[in-house]
Each structure stands twice: as structure tokens, then as C-alpha cells.
Amino acid sequence: MISTIKDVAKAADVSIATVSRVITGSAQVKPEVRQRVLEAISSLDYRPNISARNLVMGKNRTIGVLVSDLTNSFTGEILSGIEEMCQTFKYDVLVCSTGGDIKKEAYYLEQFEGKQVAGLIMIPWKLHAETVEKINSMTIQIIMVNRNNSKLTVPTVAIDNYKASYQMTNYLISKGHKRIGFIRNSVDVDFFGLDQYRGYKQAMLDHLLEVDQRYVKYGDFSMENSYRIVKNFIVDRDMPTAIFATSDIMAIGAINALRDNDYKVPEDVSVVGFNNVKMALLYRPRLTVIHQPLYSIGTVAVKMIANKKDYNFTSENRVVIMPHKLIERESCGPVNMNMKQPPSPRIWGEETIE
Amino acid sequence: MISTIKDVAKAADVSIATVSRVITGSAQVKPEVRQRVLEAISSLDYRPNISARNLVMGKNRTIGVLVSDLTNSFTGEILSGIEEMCQTFKYDVLVCSTGGDIKKEAYYLEQFEGKQVAGLIMIPWKLHAETVEKINSMTIQIIMVNRNNSKLTVPTVAIDNYKASYQMTNYLISKGHKRIGFIRNSVDVDFFGLDQYRGYKQAMLDHLLEVDQRYVKYGDFSMENSYRIVKNFIVDRDMPTAIFATSDIMAIGAINALRDNDYKVPEDVSVVGFNNVKMALLYRPRLTVIHQPLYSIGTVAVKMIANKKDYNFTSENRVVIMPHKLIERESCGPVNMNMKQPPSPRIWGEETIE
């Protein structure tokens, strides 16, 4: 049987008010009484009921996190930062996963509102127009992670995707590449993919290079899709000399497609990634990438909720930009002018996870 | 301003009891009244206060999850199963991460007890003796995932690590390997590492093969450590023909060390992994592994809490065994009797994540 504050009061022969004082430390209690209470607590194995406490306190020390995919290490690394910072701020972390399902997204948004969480951090794959509207009209504090959009009015943490992409494209160009494949994401209204594409385009333009739409493809963050995209480059016998994938997993998919067809990376084709998840370093060749401070992004998101006043968000001043950097590793080299074409395209099975 | 059930009652001109009835559906309400209430709810944008509801219902629809590492995709995949099943059972998922810190482990165990969660699922790296004791004496329902121990008295979900390991070792032997390196984990009292080692040993014994302790090493689930272990095999000029790593990441670390020194996998040395996280398939060569149904393990853990009575746990009958399988891919081949030794061991930098 679970014991309540009343049981403790009875056992220690004091009022419940006194018990409450010793557990909250909200007021002085005579040491000997305090001792009696403490003993009663431990002998009865008493723990305060959180629901009751939250109810009377009118505040919910929990932060909700709404993610698209928990198995993704990108999510995991941000989540890790969120969790750590919540520990220091004494927030509970409530996690829900949508799998990218827009219905679930709407449902959980309402659930979280019902729970009246202290804040909600969203780590979505893509931003649907309907969701954006809903988000803007929510009464709870929402922080958007790594996604942005002109219609959005809630605070956001992200890197400067435009600059990062511009920088990486410049780097590729500096290595002599002119035909640069670009695997982007998130059609829709999402600024994530848009900013990255703009950065790529501008860098090309600044070097008087043509943006050839045959080389600009839409992925969906999956390795399978980028594998297919590169496979089509091979089938079409029209391979760019470098491929800029806007996620590490997509970069790996691209390299795998290349390798499975006897292209060498980076000798024949250079491939670069985006994010710098752990796998970017585990994979061989190690990926040259744009590094995003995922863990820090998570911690900042929590701070934005905990110290809302300090940030003083307005509709103009609502996005916190985190630093990124370009990390040179092994998957990118100088352009190879005489890239060999394989004798003939092969037949491939699709890659799937058993 | 957040509205309560009273506001709704006033707006709809009924009692709060009636409002409560329409939101819970616990009793019949005249359709027109019901309609009025519904309208009031939506116009006031009312959401029931979860704390109040939980308080009066005397139950806490939340399941705690205590993990060691959120960035690990092993954790992510189990968590994903947990989350999904919690959705269907209408549980909230409260996540805490310890980073393997035993103090934090104890702290969170108490926190969860205080919250009186419906159940607590633990996904630890290793099982410390002190923790085991604490776990056994807890009043809340705990489910242990993927770890076991003779001292433990709480329900557990896991695969049969002994059989899995036995099977994999047999497979290696069937490929002609006799000198098989084994990278194990979790010293302590943990059955996880122990069972796997026993399986390896038995398979060797059953084939009259010597278990050479020079080839049995302790990793810590990290890629860095297994990299170092294999590097030492090279330095010692004493390389087994196959390496059985008890986690995929450690297998990748082993392969990377091999590759960085011009050993070919699987031509020169075979390497196999354990778990089958997504990376096992993304990496090249694709890893031959023991597959663990991580997602299902997560779902089962939740079911064990939700349908506790059905499982009828006793101290003898407390572990639920999930099916595993051996998946043949590319990282393991027949033994190479004439494995070349590199001219001389090189100097390596340690692998670190920036």
C-alpha cells in the first residue's frame, strides 16, 4: 500500500503541514520534529505524489519532445542534449514520436497542450503547412529545432543552413568541381531544404557555374533514396564529379551506390555530408561534412524554455543561430577529370533493413 | 488564460458533472446538452488537466525509461518500440539518461519511485551489483531489457545470448576458422557478457578447439576500444583469422583498425557483429551479425507492464526470451590460411568524435 502525507503525519505525530514543510524545505522546522518526520518518511517508504503536487502548484515541470524518428541518431544526439539540460533544470522529459505522420503530429500537439507542459520541443523531419498553422496558434511554449519557415512565429534553434551550404559548395568548387550533384530535402514550405539549396545555388552562381537541374535531386533523408538517385546517375551515364548530400545518411547511401559499382570515393567521385552524426566518422571513407552541434542545439532548446524572459522573443527576433563548421575528412578530394565509366550499369537489389 | 471544467460548465450552462460525463463518456447525456458542452469546450479551447485527472483516478499513465545512452542507435530502436506501444496503451513515456553513471542511476530510480510511474523499463549498459540490489527492493514495477543476472528478481526481456553466441561461433568454425578473437563486454555480475562468452566457449569446446585467452578481450561497447584491441593484435603480430565482436559498433571499430592497416575484410580477416543496428547494413562491407529484434523487445517490455497479470511472473519464471537470428552478409568469409602480415605495424591516431 502506498502511503501518503497523512500517514507520515500520523506516524510522526505532527500535522501534514509540518510534513510538507520538511519535504519542501519551505520553512523552518524544529530539528527534533524534523528528525521524527524524516524517520516516518523512510520507514513508511513515503514518496510525494507528483500529480497532486503539480495540481496544486499549477505548474508542470515537464518538457515535451515531439520527434519524427527515434531510431535516427540525429534525433538521439539532440535528445541527449535536451535530456541532460532537463536534468539540471529539474524538468521531466516526455517523448512522443510521430513517424512523420501528420495526423499523429496534430494529435500529440493537442495532447501536449492538454498536459499543459512547460514547453514543447519539436524535432520534425519536415514542416507541413497545416502543422505550422497549428503550432502558431498553440497556447503552450513551442521551440522548433533545426527547421524554419517564414510563416512560423515560434522560437527556433538551428544553424545557418544557407551559409553552411554556401561554404560547403565553395569548398567543393575550390577542389576543382564544377558538376556538383545536390541531394536536397523537404519540398513544402520548409526553409531547411530551401536555405540549403539557396546556399548551393549562390555559391555556384558566384563562380559563374551553371546550376544544372539534372543534378539537383530530392531525397527524403533515407539512405535508400539517395542510393537510388546515384544509381540513376550511373544508369544515365551522367555522373557529377562531386555529390553534396544534405544528410550524412544520404551521403553514405550515395557512396554505397558508387562503391557497389566500382567507383572509388573520393578518387572518382567526391561525396560530402551534412550534420556530422557519429556514423560520419565510423564509416569508411570518413565523411567530409558540415558539422552541426546537435547536442548543444538540444541544450539550448531547453534553455530557451527555462529562461524564456532572457531571450525576449519577438516575431522578428525568434531564431537562435548555432555555429556550424566544415570538417575535412576523406570522402572528398580534388576533381578527377578522367573519371572512368563502368562498362555497363549493373542490376542492383534495393537496400532494406531486415 | 487556461480554462477549466468550471468555465465550460458555466458557458454551457450545466454542472461540471455533466461536462465531465461528456468528456469521459462515462454516462448518457442528452444530445442537445452534449452538443452545447462540446461547443463550449471548443470555443473555450478547453483541455482536461492531466494532473488533476491522474490524481483523482489514482493512477499514473506514465512509463519511465531509464537508459544509459540516448545517442546509441541500439537504445533508439528499442525506445522506438516502447514509444509506439505506449501510444496504443495510452501511456506517457518519461525518459531519463544516466550515461552509465551509477549515482545517477540510483537517483533516478528513486525519482521514478516518487513519481509512482506505472512501470519502469531499464536499458542499461551494464548491471552494477549495487543497482541490482536496489532494483530488487523497489516498489514500482521494473522491466529489465537485454540484461540479466542471477541475483535479479525483476522481469526481463532479452534474446538467448548463450544460444546466439554459440550459433555464431559455430558458424565461424564452419567457415574454417579456428583462431577466433572474441571481444566481450560487461565484467561484473552481468549475465549479458557472461552468457555470450559461455556460448563462444562451448562452441569452441564442442569442436575440440582451444579457447586462447590471448584472443578474448574486454571491450566497452565503444568503437574506440575495439579499434585499440585489434590494433594490439596487429602490433603483437598475432592476428586471429576471425573476430567476433559482441556489438556492431565494436565490429566496425575492429574492421576500421584492420582496414587502416591494409588488411582486407573478409578476405584476410572475418569480422562479425551482434545486434544488427541499422549501421550494420549501412557500413561496407555489410556486417554479418546476430540480429536482435530491438523494436519488438521494446514493445514487449511495455506489454509486460500493461498486461502484468497475463505474464504471471515468478522469481523462476521472469525472463521473456525473444527470437534472434544469424544474418549472413559480407564481413565474414572462409578462413584465409595465408593471411599476409603487413610489413610493420603503423602508428595510428586514436579515433575520436569531434
Next chain:
DNA sequence: TTGTAGGCGTTATCAT
């Protein structure tokens, strides 16, 4: 079918 009222376990505001 609907309303009244008691109680869930806490915290906090009064007195004392």
C-alpha cells in the same frame, strides 16, 4: 438525465 458534494494528495495562507 442532471446536479450536489466529497475526496484524491499537495502546497500555501492563515491563525495560533
Next chain:
DNA sequence: ATGATAACGCCTACAA
């Protein structure tokens, strides 16, 4: 320093 007691928002007998 301590003890009554009134909230907190909700559910549910019990009455009407």
C-alpha cells in the same frame, strides 16, 4: 514553530 483549512481540477457516488 506548528496546525487547521482552503484551494488546485477532476471524477463519481448519491440524490433529485
